[in-house]
Every structure is written in C-alpha cells, then in structure tokens.
Amino acid sequence: MELSQRKCMILQAIVEDYIATAEPVGSRNIAKNHDLGLSAATIRNEMADLEDMGYLEKPHTSAGRIPSELGYRFYVDSLMQRYSMTVDEISGLQKSMDRKYDQLEGVISEISDVISKVTKYPAVVAFPRENKSRVRSVRLVLIEERMALVVVVTDAGVVKNRRISFSGDIDYSAIDAVSSFISKNLAGLSAADITPARAMLMYEAMGDYGELLKIVISFVMECLQEDCARVYIGGASNILNNPEFSDIDRAREFFSFMDSRENVGKMLSLMGNDNDDISIKIGSESGVDGMEDTSIVVANYHVGDKLRGKIGIIGPTRMDYARVVSSLEMINDRLVEILNKMMGQ
Amino acid sequence: MELSQRKCMILQAIVEDYIATAEPVGSRNIAKNHDLGLSAATIRNEMADLEDMGYLEKPHTSAGRIPSELGYRFYVDSLMQRYSMTVDEISGLQKSMDRKYDQLEGVISEISDVISKVTKYPAVVAFPRENKSRVRSVRLVLIEERMALVVVVTDAGVVKNRRISFSGDIDYSAIDAVSSFISKNLAGLSAADITPARAMLMYEAMGDYGELLKIVISFVMECLQEDCARVYIGGASNILNNPEFSDIDRAREFFSFMDSRENVGKMLSLMGNDNDDISIKIGSESGVDGMEDTSIVVANYHVGDKLRGKIGIIGPTRMDYARVVSSLEMINDRLVEILNKMMGQ
DNA sequence: GTTAGCACTCACTCTCTCCGAGTGCTAACA
DNA sequence: TGTTAGCACTCGGAGAGAGTGAGTGCTAAC
Numbered sequence: 001m002e003l004s005q006r007k008c009m010i011l012q013a014i015v016e017d018y019i020a021t022a023e024p025v026g027s028r029n030i031a032k033n034h035d036l037g038l039s040a041a042t043i044r045n046e047m048a049d050l051e052d053m054g055y056l057e058k059p060h061t062s063a064g065r066i067p068s069e070l071g072y073r074f075y076v077d078s079l080m081q082r083y084s085m086t087v088d089e090i091s092g093l094q095k096s097m098d099r100k101y102d103q104l105e106g107v108i109s110e111i112s113d114v115i116s117k118v119t120k121y122p123a124v125v126a127f128p129r130e131n132k133s134r135v136r137s138v139r140l141v142l143i144e145e146r147m148a149l150v151v152v153v154t155d156a157g158v159v160k161n162r163r164i165s166f167s168g169d170i171d172y173s174a175i176d177a178v179s180s181f182i183s184k185n186l187a188g189l190s191a192a193d194i195t196p197a198r199a200m201l202m203y204e205a206m207g208d209y210g211e212l213l214k215i216v217i218s219f220v221m222e223c224l225q226e227d228c229a230r231v232y233i234g235g236a237s238n239i240l241n242n243p244e245f246s247d248i249d250r251a252r253e254f255f256s257f258m259d260s261r262e263n264v265g266k267m268l269s270l271m272g273n274d275n276d277d278i279s280i281k282i283g284s285e286s287g288v289d290g291m292e293d294t295s296i297v298v299a300n301y302h303v304g305d306k307l308r309g310k311i312g313i314i315g316p317t318r319m320d321y322a323r324v325v326s327s328l329e330m331i332n333d334r335l336v337e338i339l340n341k342m343m344g345q
Numbered sequence: 346m347e348l349s350q351r352k353c354m355i356l357q358a359i360v361e362d363y364i365a366t367a368e369p370v371g372s373r374n375i376a377k378n379h380d381l382g383l384s385a386a387t388i389r390n391e392m393a394d395l396e397d398m399g400y401l402e403k404p405h406t407s408a409g410r411i412p413s414e415l416g417y418r419f420y421v422d423s424l425m426q427r428y429s430m431t432v433d434e435i436s437g438l439q440k441s442m443d444r445k446y447d448q449l450e451g452v453i454s455e456i457s458d459v460i461s462k463v464t465k466y467p468a469v470v471a472f473p474r475e476n477k478s479r480v481r482s483v484r485l486v487l488i489e490e491r492m493a494l495v496v497v498v499t500d501a502g503v504v505k506n507r508r509i510s511f512s513g514d515i516d517y518s519a520i521d522a523v524s525s526f527i528s529k530n531l532a533g534l535s536a537a538d539i540t541p542a543r544a545m546l547m548y549e550a551m552g553d554y555g556e557l558l559k560i561v562i563s564f565v566m567e568c569l570q571e572d573c574a575r576v577y578i579g580g581a582s583n584i585l586n587n588p589e590f591s592d593i594d595r596a597r598e599f600f601s602f603m604d605s606r607e608n609v610g611k612m613l614s615l616m617g618n619d620n621d622d623i624s625i626k627i628g629s630e631s632g633v634d635g636m637e638d639t640s641i642v643v644a645n646y647h648v649g650d651k652l653r654g655k656i657g658i659i660g661p662t663r664m665d666y667a668r669v670v671s672s673l674e675m676i677n678d679r680l681v682e683i684l685n686k687m688m689g690q
Numbered sequence: 691g692t693t694a695g696c697a698c699t700c701a702c703t704c705t706c707t708c709c710g711a712g713t714g715c716t717a718a719c720a
Numbered sequence: 721t722g723t724t725a726g727c728a729c730t731c732g733g734a735g736a737g738a739g740t741g742a743g744t745g746c747t748a749a750c
Contacts, residue, residue, distance in 0.1 A: 024743085026744085027744080029742095029743095038692085038693095039692070039693050039694080040693090040694095041692075041695090042691085042692055042693070044743090044744070044745075045691095045692090048744090048745080059701095060700065060701070061699050061743085061745095062700045062701070062741095062742070062743050062744065063700080063701075063742080063744090064742080064743060065743095102507060102509075103508075116604075136488070136489075137486070139484075139486045141482070141484045141496055143481065143502065144481075144502075149498065151486055151494065151506070153488050153494065157488065157492075157508075159494050159506060159508060161496070161504060161506060163447070163448070163504060163687075234604070235604055236581075236604060237597055237604045240593060240597040241597075245593075246593045248585060248593065251585060251593070251596060252585040252586075255581060255582030255585065256582040258582070259580055259581060342508075369711095371713085372712075372713080373711080373712075374711095384725080385724090385725095386725070387723055387724070389712090389713070389714075390714095390723090393713090404732095405730085405731065406712080406713065406729090407712050407731040407732070408712065408713090408731080408732075409711080409713090
C-alpha cells in the first residue's frame with residue numbers, strides 16, 4: 001500500500017525529530033514544530049495508521065512514537081533529503097586528508113580516524129582486497145643463510161612479502177637464478193592458473209631447489225587468494241555519545257563485538273559488494289546477533305577493477321543517515337583519488 | 346615508619362578482599378574471613394592507624410576502608426604473593442600460542458588477544474622497535490616503469506619495504522646495479538654512520554641515478570630511526586566487567602583514551618625500559634590525565650639486544666596484580682621464544 | 691475529514707522511611 | 721598496657737508512595 005503524501009510528511013517529521021532528540025515523538029510536538037497545517041489530533045490519527053502499517057512503534061502506551069525498522073527503511077529509501085555539508089565541514093575534511101601518504105597501510109589506517117571524526121560514529125575500514133589479481137613479479141632476496149624474503153607484486157600494484165626459511169645452502173647467484181625462474185614462470189598467472197600440475201613441472205625443473213620453490217609458490221597462492229579482510233576500527237568510543245548505549249550491558253555487547261576484527265570483517269563482507277552506491281543495513285537487517293539496534297552504512301571503494309575495499313560506520317539505528325551518507329561519499333571520493341595516485345594508475 | 350607485621354597482615358587482607366569484591370572492606374569481615382586471631386575491635390584500631398598513615402581511605406564514614414594508591418603500592422612491593430597458574434590456565438595459554446607464526450606483524454597483533462583473554466583486562470602491545478640497528482642489506486625491485494620497491498633488511502632481521510616512484514627511465518639491469526651499489530655501500534651502517542657527506546659521495550658516484558639514490562637513502566634512514574611505536578590493543582571491552590567502569594562517563598573517558606594509539610603509545614613509552622622486571626604504575630603514577638583510577642602493568646620483551654618492545658595490560662587500580670604479573674611473565678617468555686625462532690637467532 | 695476536549699496511562703522524579711553495615715569511643719578485662 | 725565487648729552514631733541504598741507531565745485513544749461537534 002502506498003503512503004499518502006501527508007503520511008510521508010508526518011513519518012519524515014517523526015524520524016527526523018527522533019534522530020535529533022532520541023526521545024519518542026508525540027503528536028503535539030509535531031504539530032508545534034513542523035508547519036504541516038494540521039492539528040495534533042489529526043496527526044494522532046495518522047500516527048495510529050502508521051503504527052498499524054508497521055512504520056512506527058510505541059515504547060509504551062503513554063509515550064510518543066518511534067520509527068520501526070520498516071520506518072527507517074522507508075525513510076532512507078524514499079524520504080531522506082540529501083544533506084549538504086557546510087563549508088567548514090568540507091574544508092576540515094580536506095585538511096585532515098591533505099597529508100602525503102606513501103603507504104597503503106598508512107592511508108587505510110588513518111582513514112578510519114577521519115571517518116569517525118567527521119561522522120561522530122565508530123568507523124570501520126576494510127583493507128583493500130584484490131580481485132582476480134595476477135602475479136606481476138616475484139623476487140627472492142637472501143637475508144641470511146637459509147633465510148630469504150619473498151616479495152610478490154600483483155598486477156594491482158600491491159606488494160606482499162614474507163620471510164621464509166629453508167634447509168640446504170644456496171648462494172646469492174643461485175637464488176637470483178631461482179628468483180628469475182619463478183618470476184618468469186608465474187608472471188601473469190592468477191590463482192586459478194597455478195595448477196598442481198604446473199607447480200609439479202616447476203619443482204622438477206628446479207631439481208635441488210624444489211623444496212624452496214614449494215614454499216614460495218604456496219606463499220604466492222596465499223597472496224592471490226587472500227581474503228581474510230583486514231579491518232581497521234576508529235573512534236569506537238563515539239558510540240557512547242548515543243543515549244541508547246548508556247546502558248552498560250548494551251555498551252559491553254557493542255565493544256565485545258568490535259573487539260573481534262573477525263566479527264567486524266564478517267559483517268562487512270555481508271554488505272553489498274556489487275554497486276557503487278552506499279549500502280545501508282538497518283537493525284536486524286545486518287543479520288548479526290546482538291547488533292539489532294545498530295545500523296551499518298558502507299561505501300565501496302575501488303581502484304580500477306582490481307583493488308576493492310569498504311569504508312563505513314556503525315551507529316545506533318537512530319542515526320543521522322543523511323549526514324553519514326554524504327560524508328561517506330565525500331571521503332570515499334577523496335580516498336579513491338589518493339589510492340589511484342599511490343598505485344600509479 | 347615501618348609497618349608492624351600485624352598491620353601488614355591486615356593491609357594485605359584488606360587489599361585482597363577489595364580486589365576480589367570491589368566492596369569497601371569492614372573490620373568485622375576481616376575478623377570473620379581471615380584467621381588473624383584478632384577481634385573486630387582490634388582490627389578497627391589498626392585500620393584507623395593505617396588510614397592515618399595513608400595506606401587506606403574511606404569512601405564515606407559508614408563504609409569500610411579501601412586501599413589508597415600508597416596502600417596498593419606497598420602491597421605490590423612488599424606483600425603480594427606470587428600467584429601460581431593452574432594447570433588448566435597454563436595449558437590453555439600454551440594452546441592459544443601454539444600456532445605457527447610466520448610474520449612479526451601476525452605474532453604481535455595476536456599476542457594482544459592472548460593477553461586479554463588470559464588476564465581478562467584490556468591488553469596493549471607495542472610493536473618491537475629497533476635499537477641501534479644497522480643495515481644488513483638493501484634491495485631495489487622494479488615494479489613498473491618509474492616505480493620500484495625498496496626492501497631494507499636490518500641486522501635485527503626486520504624487513505621493511507616501501508614503494509617509491511621516481512622520474513627518468515631505468516631498466517632491470519641498471520636497477521640491479523644501483524641496488525647492489527647501495528647495498529654494498531650501506532651494509533653494516535647505522536643511522537649515525539650515514540652522514541650527509543657520505544650520502545653526497547654516493548650521489549656523485551651514481552651520477553644519473555642520484556635522485557633515485559636520494560629517495561632510497563632517506564627511506565633507509567627512516568627505517569633505522571623509526572620510533573613511532575606502533576601499538577596493538579586487544580580486549581578493550583574487558584574493562585567493562587569492572588564495576589568502577591559501569592559509570593558511562595568513566596567508560597567513555599577510558600575508551601576515548603584507548604581510541605588514540607598515540608595516547609597509548611605515549612603512555613607505554615613512559616613505563617620503565619631498562620630492566621627485565623615487570624613495571625607497574627598505579628593510578629596517578631602513570632602521569633596520564635584522566636587515567637587516575639587505572640593501573641598499568643607492563644613487561645619488556647627483547648630479542649638479543651636489538652629488538653625491544655612491551656606487552657602489558659590496563660585495568661582498574663583495583664586489579665588482581667598477582668595474577669596479572671605472573672600471566673604476563675609467562676606470556677612474555679613464550680613470546681620471546683617465538684620471536685627468537687622467527688628471527689632465526 | 692478535521693478538530694477540540696477529556697479521561698486515562700504510565701514512566702519518572704522526588705521525598706520519606708527503614709535498614710544494615712560500618713565506625714569511633716568508652717569502659718571493662720587479662 | 722594491649723585487647724575486647726558494647727553502644728551510640730553515621731550514612732548510603734533500597735523501597736514505597738505521591739505527584740507530575742507528556743502522550744494516547746475515543747467521542748462528539750464543526
């Protein structure tokens with residue numbers, strides 16, 4: 001059933017008042033504060049309808065109404081007005097991202113602080129994952145006897161390295177030979193291309209250094225398949241500014257959840273991947289136990305079609321969605337700019 | 346003034362009861378629960394003395410006594426009994442550290458979870474810093490045109506890398522030449538050894554590649570001097586299990602502090618560096634504003650005399666010091682073992 | 691269809707009282 | 721002289737009860 005325009009106006013007023021005050025909204029207040037040209041009694045009738053339709057709920061009989069999940073959902077999808085950031089906000093944001101970054105790690109870990117500072121909610125950032133990436137080059141660097149560093153560069157321009165140890169002696173020139181052998185044989189390949197058969201052939205060709213090769217190739221595979229999303233969290237304490245978390249048990253639940261990067265990563269991975277739009281999960285939509293009264297807003301960033309990641313915030317369902325969405329959009333744009341530059345693309 | 350043995354026993358009883366219950370301790374309870382052979386009245390007199398001497402304080406007239414900072418300090422220095430972990434605790438600890446670690450980063454970030462799980466307090470871990478380290482080798486790996494990866498290995502066995510871009514073309518063999526030139530010229534040098542004069546000489550010798558060299562050398566210097574302690578935090582939510590943090594403002598203060606790695610790093614760096622012992626700062630001893638009712642317990646770990654770092658916990662001043670100290674000792678031992686193995690020393 | 695009016699509900703706050711744990715002091719005891 | 725029993729006093733916290741006010745639903749009039 002469609003909502004009449006009047007119902008929409010009233011619903012919007014309720015959602016926005018509730019977001020601003022965290023108090024259940026009563027009919028009189030709406031009549032007073034919003035110039036709808038309706039009396040409290042009329043609004044009361046409409047509110048009763050909206051409640052029957054599932055958009056509003058009552059904490060108890062003699063309080064005002066608060067939006068239900070459905071109410072928020074409708075607000076976010078159909079009623080929410082674009083928030084335009086003030087000049088001050090924009091210049092503050094630009095200033096805080098105006099550093100020269102030279103490491104992927106540095107950008108990503110700092111971006112979470114920026115997000116939480118701008119939105120005043122806890123921020124979550126997923127380290128970029130690679131998408132169908134291929135090996136660009138592999139290098140072995142001898143660190144000391146029986147210990148070497150493997151450096152893998154993927155075609156997304158991401159560098160990964162790991163120290164490995166092996167038995168058997170090998171000297172500088174031999175390791176260089178192994179190094180270029182591997183690089184030549186793996187360059188341009190994706191994880192799917194490195195079949196056991198192909199690896200086998202390589203082991204045989206290398207003879208003495210087969211063991212070393214084995215270790216290197218398994219690390220290369222790891223690099224290409226890596227998908228345990230590394231996650232950064234910033235400004236978690238911001239959640240305590242919201243009265244719904246002034247109950248200590250509620251707060252503990254939240255912080256226990258955030259203590260586990262794994263949890264957070266899993267939650268992020270459940271958010272929409274495909275589109276450029278911002279995706280929003282309200283309350284139980286996230287499907288995470290114990291997070292029924294938080295909402296998550298996430299934007300996807302990508303560099304070319306190779307590197308992909310997510311930035312977002314977690315807040316109470318009663319969240320300033322409009323502000324959050326436009327802040328995330330701005331930050332996302334700036335982030336992509338920085339990453340593009342850094343990746344030299 | 347020395348404390349009589351009787352006063353010591355009473356002080357110890359009070360501290361331990363208060364640690365266990367978080368309730369002010371009254372004279373009757375001590376008489377009942379501890380077999381001191383004294384009546385409540387006598388204990389009362391001694392408690393009044395202890396209060397006069399500054400070891401105890403009263404939250405209000407008709408409550409029991411709680412230890413003052415001085416009281417805790419005396420307890421920690423002189424009264425605390427060694428806690429022996431149970432077989433279950435030890436085997437649990439060993440199991441949780443029984444993974445095969447292959448990256449420094451991985452060990453360090455995971456150790457904070459282990460500590461918080463074992464102690465039930467928020468854990469802080471400082472990434473190892475290098476001490477007077479020297480260059481072992483430097484490698485340049487060409488990633489694409491005008492972009493290379495610098496890999497620096499220090500004599501502590503730590504690997505650092507950074508992507509750099511430069512103007513001017515350079516091919517694989519040329520970059521190898523530059524790479525081995527740099528490595529040869531910097532190997533064995535510490536930050537102090539790489540004087541501007543020496544760098545100048547190198548620039549000149551390299552001619553065309555002077556610019557590239559400049560970038561590389563400045564990165565090498567960074568690696569050797571790096572001392573912005575990276576910090577990992579685990580199990581922060583554990584703080585909420587302590588009733589002194591059930592006040593939401595107190596909790597917010599704590600979490601805001603922990604939100605800033607910088608804060609935490611600064612605090613850690615103020616803790617004792619020199620000795621092998623565990624260092625404990627009680628309440629305001631830490632000198633950090635807003636952390637007057639938390640204590641910090643920190644152990645130093647080191648691998649040889651090169652790598653040094655800290656592991657520790659932050660908890661309420663009313664903390665189970667005995668348990669925390671022995672847990673940290675055990676974890677520290679195990680950590681050092683793992684690091685030694687990993688660094689191949 | 692809209693509005694004014696009115697009875698009713700219910701969380702919250704404030705006040706008051708009671709209770710119990712704990713203290714300090716005094717006097718008696720070993 | 722050190723220890724203990726006894727007692728009056730203090731004070732936070734829990735619980736009961738009354739009052740308040742924001743809000744609702746329903747009815748009747750416009």
